[in-house]
Amino acid sequence: MTFLKPVVGFWQQYRRYRPGYIGFIVLVVICLIALLAPYIAPYRPEDMQAELLLPPSQGHFMGTDYFGRDEFSRVICGLSTSLLVGIGAAGLSTLIGAVLGAIPGYFGGKVDHVFSRFFEIFMIIPIFFLVVLAAALFGSSLNVVLLIIALTSWPETARVMRSQVLTIKTREFVESSILVGEGGLYTLFRHVVPNGLYPVITVGTLRIGAAILTEAGLSFLGLGDPSALSLGKEIQTGSRFLGVAPWLVTFPGIVLVILVLTFNMIGDGMNFAFNPRSRTR
């Protein structure tokens, strides 16, 4: 079981950072709730079975909405949308960013120059406007939303990967790999990239929170998947009854904050475990 050793070592460092440890436990609970939501939910999320706009009570933990649907059931069933889009978009964007950042970092010169200018452009332009335009043009199924978020959020990861590769490629084991005759791209992805992945994983974890916020923002603007339950959409419809039924805005929002906070705390914990310098702050 030697491959488990770095994982165990990581975990021992990671759990020393209290917020990261709490975040991990909360995430496990949230994932369980999201997975078991159809069984936990007291009502089906689309059932109009109660009176309209009931305040929170024993039977309706988070009140009911304008159609008499149970808000609690809708919120916990909406969790999986946020999780899927968040984790999926962040994963894809990390993959793209790692590849596109490794290449200019390794080959340097003109390639690096062109790539760097490209990242710079992405850093400057208002990304969310682009996301909104793309979502409006391409329709908004969950897959499209996920893809749009991934394709617009990779430059940050690419920047981190690039600087990692820049420092690692000068190490001796890289030179020896080249000397024994292994090709450039092979060396890059077999030896250089795996050794520089830690900060990229940390950025990727923080990306999950950001992607969840972007998805919620799109849903709030009415650009989410119309057939999927989403916390952002719940808040948007709830906001029309802000004066009479504030619970329709308050509860989905609190759940959303907890969800994003969880991933941010885990990201900080990873930074703590991977990066010895951050421990002596």
Place this chain on the structure above:
Amino acid sequence: MALRDYIFSRMIQAIPVLLSVIIINFLLVHAAPGDIATYFVGLHSPTPDQIAAVRAKYGLDKPLWIQFFTYMESIVRLDLGYSWSYGAPVINVISERIPATLLLTSTSLALSLVFGILGGALTARKPGKSIDVTASLLLLALYSTPVFWGGLILMLFFAVDLKLLPTSGVLGTESLVGFPYVVDLLRHLILPAATLCLFYLLGLYFRVTRSSVVEVSREDFVTTARAVGYDENTIFNKYVLRNALLPVVTLAGYEMGFLFSGALITETVFAWPGIGRLTYEAVLSRDFPLLMGSYLITSLCVIIASLATDVLYTLLDPRVKLE
């Protein structure tokens, strides 16, 4: 190099950014499903004449690269198309909305800089103490809060429950002039500006100021000043803080796109009549010329704003060599 030449060279560097925004706009519309012409004339049963007119104008039957140059040419002439939901040229509709957005973004940027720097500097003097830990947890929570929800909660509390401030819009119903007008405008500005500051920018400047102050405090010249016998407050105010602020200003230049993105959602929540709210309305009515135009103009605003911060930075820091 003189400052004028520097500004000029930075403007030259901004051209590829603007060009890529135009290319992205162009490619997105062409990659989108359906007939391109319908994106320009509207999706509500356009007449064949309208479609033919748009096809002729943008040369939609010609090869792609000719279409691109036709598109470029019309943009250079400031012709961003016709907004069919407003029944007016896109450029006119958008330019009316620019002042409101600039008022909102600059106010919240100023608020965030002031409070972020104050807070960051304050907590950095006592790293690891309870005030520092509390502040960083609070910031993490603010940072994890969706800006639209934060705005709604502020609205719920200050406008719906306490009835202290108006919920939305930019001006009250009665027509005011002079001082009462300014007061009314400010009352409407408070909630959106506070939302954009609290849930978007504040944490960023707070964190950067804090880590920058901590870093500068460890430098040799601080130790020297201490050895000479200056008291701690003088060292901090005169040497540490001044040097620590420079990265904060640079960051402000890079975060303009982020700031305007936040304005899109904030303006939507508070019905603040800026470009962001306009974009939301364009989304609702699927007014694509308007949507593309507002993306383009916002990018232009962002580019100009980051240029301005760069210039400001060189004025603030005499050490910066103009390259």
